[in-house]
Amino acid sequence: MPTLRNKVALVTGAARGIGAETARALARKGVKLVLIDLDAEPLQALATELGDDVALATAADVCDLAAMQQAVDAGVAKFGGIDLVLANAGIASYGSVMQVDPSTFKRVIDVNIIGAFHTVRAALPSVIERKGYILIVSSLAAYTPAAGLASYNASKAGVEHFANTLRIEVAHRGVAVGSAHMSWIDTPLVQDTKKDLAAFNEFLAVLPGPLGKTTSVDTCVDAFVDGLAGRKRRVYVPGWVGVMGWLKSVITSRIGDRRVLPHIPRILPKIDEEVAKLGRSTSARNVALGDVAVDPK
Structure with a gap:
């Protein structure tokens, strides 16, 4: 497997969670890092932890192409170029199509799809120059619909196909593209979703087999690092998610619907009631960042 040492990686959504832990894992392997997130304080703390010679942090909104270009240009100026891109930034909304705040729904689409496009658009010239690799974070949600999470499901399906299209556009330039599905x-x-919505936990409990189980961040990070090193076409976390991709047509058929439909009349109204009481259609963290507005209803 090719070494990651001395490569330069751009990571969005790098302030916490998968982005931050993947950045730490890459740094341990000798990768230089261009870190981008809207949440400036933990982002800068991560860059300070990794060291100025290893990481450059820029607080930027992935929905702002000019800001993303400025961040990429700063990274290229500091480290000489970009070999790897992890387009990881993403948010989610709560509530049924009838209940969710429309502006929050739109913001999810903007961050998760337009943000991935802006990330790629800004970094692509340098990635092409270095014949690099781009990993775009989709989800199992691209294959399996979940009531109350329509914006997230739609965005992750959309970003998967964006990756598929990008792959065939840049293959002849020596650039490889993968999508990650967790x-x-x-x-x-x-x-945050589990804390905000008791009904979400009920939804997880009725999912069959491993579908309702939660996997550790460490497991995800290991798979991401392996995918970045191996320039993989698909990264699945856990591995069984790959089977779900092959079964997508069955999952979204009447046969697949039968497993969840009996529970929707009970669980979905509970989700909508909890969203109404919260007065917001997303996490408090997103609201505090100014990433989305409070639901005016």
């Missing part, structure tokens, strides 16, 4: 990972995003 089940529930014990990240702040999942932790």
